[in-house]
Amino acid sequence: MTIDAVDLEVVKASLSGIVQEMQNSLFRTGFSTIVRESQDASCALMNAKGEVVAQHVVLPLHIGAFPACTTAIIEAFGDSIAPGDAFIINHPYQGGSPHAPDVAVITPVFIGDELFGFCGSIAHKSDIGGPVPGSCSGQAREIFNEGLHLPAVRYQSGYQPIGDIERLIGANSRTPELVLGDIRGQLGADRLGEKRLNELVGKFGREKTLTCFGRLLEMSEAKLKAAIEEWADGRFEAVWVRTFADVGPADVLLIVVAAGLVFGLLQPPDVGDEAFENRLIPGFANRFTQLLEIHGSLRNIRKSNRWKAEEGARRRCADEQSQRRVRAKLNSRAAKGAEAITYSAKPPLQL
Numbered sequence: 001m002t003i004d005a006v007d008l009e010v011v012k013a014s015l016s017g018i019v020q021e022m023q024n025s026l027f028r029t030g031f032s033t034i035v036r037e038s039q040d041a042s043c044a045l046m047n048a049k050g051e052v053v054a055q056h057v058v059l060p061l062h063i064g065a066f067p068a069c070t071t072a073i074i075e076a077f078g079d080s081i082a083p084g085d086a087f088i089i090n091h092p093y094q095g096g097s098p099h100a101p102d103v104a105v106i107t108p109v110f111i112g113d114e115l116f117g118f119c120g121s122i123a124h125k126s127d128i129g130g131p132v133p134g135s136c137s138g139q140a141r142e143i144f145n146e147g148l149h150l151p152a153v154r155y156q157s158g159y160q161p162i163g164d165i166e167r168l169i170g171a172n173s174r175t176p177e178l179v180l181g182d183i184r185g186q187l188g189a190d191r192l193g194e195k196r197l198n199e200l201v202g203k204f205g206r207e208k209t210l211t212c213f214g215r216l217l218e219m220s221e222a223k224l225k226a227a228i229e230e231w232a233d234g235r236f237e238a239v240w241v242r243t244f245a246d247v248g249p250a251d252v253l254l255i256v257v258a259a260g261l262v263f264g265l266l267q268p269p270d271v272g273d274e275a276f277e278n279r280l281i282p283g284f285a286n287r288f289t290q291l292l293e294i295h296g297s298l299r300n301i302r303k304s305n306r307w308k309a310e311e312g313a314r315r316r317c318a319d320e321q322s323q324r325r326v327r328a329k330l331n332s333r334a335a336k337g338a339e340a341i342t343y344s345a346k347p348p349l350q351l
Contacts, residue, residue, distance in 0.1 A: 102124055
């Protein structure tokens with residue numbers, strides 16, 4: 001099905017507006033200051049495959065976690081996903097959450113009896129257990145130090161809450177009211193997104209909306225390829241040392257080959273493996289956004305370092321000019337025969 005440019009832009013803006021409305025709802029209904037004031041939360045809309053089709057960026061690392069979280073839910077529940085369901089996940093490996101305190105609430109959207117997409121929200125929680133309050137220990141050596149880990153679990157069924165999940169989460173938190181209040185706020189934001197998405201489909205039709213989903217993904221892919229094509233062709237390598245619990249210190253090699261849009265991230269060598277073989281990590285294509293984030297972070301660091309160097313030079317120059325002005329003023333006074341400033345000691349107090 002074809003779609004004209006006007007309808008595409010209207011649907012695109014509508015999808016973005018739905019996500020913004022979801023986030024505004026979450027920011028106003030969250031219990032904790034982390035959500036209400038710090039706004040450490042993000043919302044997104046996904047298609048039936050879990051691919052993000054609409055977002056309003058608050059934290060980019062959240063946006064990259066939505067596809068992994070939704071895919072984990074699809075793999076875990078498959079055809080049993082039904083209208084009125086809601087799911088929770090925060091497992092960094094099974095769901096791709098940035099870290100355990102970032103809990104995702106995902107709800108399916110059905111048009112008739114067919115799965116159409118998903119609404120999702122991710123928000124940082126004030127405490128989900130672990131050795132320190134806040135669940136963010138500076139001495140953490142494994143993910144279990146971050147607190148409770150939830151794989152993809154059903155939070156609601158038929159729009160009715162499953163109380164066991166809330167009791168489990170509350171029992172593992174030092175601030176259960178804040179955590180459960182934020183989760184319920186996330187659920188409310190997702191339900192609002194469901195309602196607005198159904199209204200959008202009612203206005204434009206299911207097929208036209210799905211066509212817009214596909215077209216938006218194609219546009220994103222084209223923009224990404226255009227950005228990559230600006231990189232110089234060649235092979236670029238960087239080696240740094242990481243310490244692995246089971247292996248010990250090991251070199252990790254990142255290789256980027258811009259020619260032909262080929263990228264590779266190499267695994268650390270096994271114990272006793274003297275030769276560092278080129279082994280591509282499975283599923284690296286799904287982690288490509290992380291590579292782009294690294295590229296952007298390095299670029300920002302370079303900009304920051306350059307700014308600091310320039311700012312330091314300006315300050316040194318200003319200090320030198322100030323010192324020259326002070327010396328010139330003192331020399332002028334001396335030339336005019338100005339008397340030296342003396343300080344006389346005060347007599348001791350008489351008690």
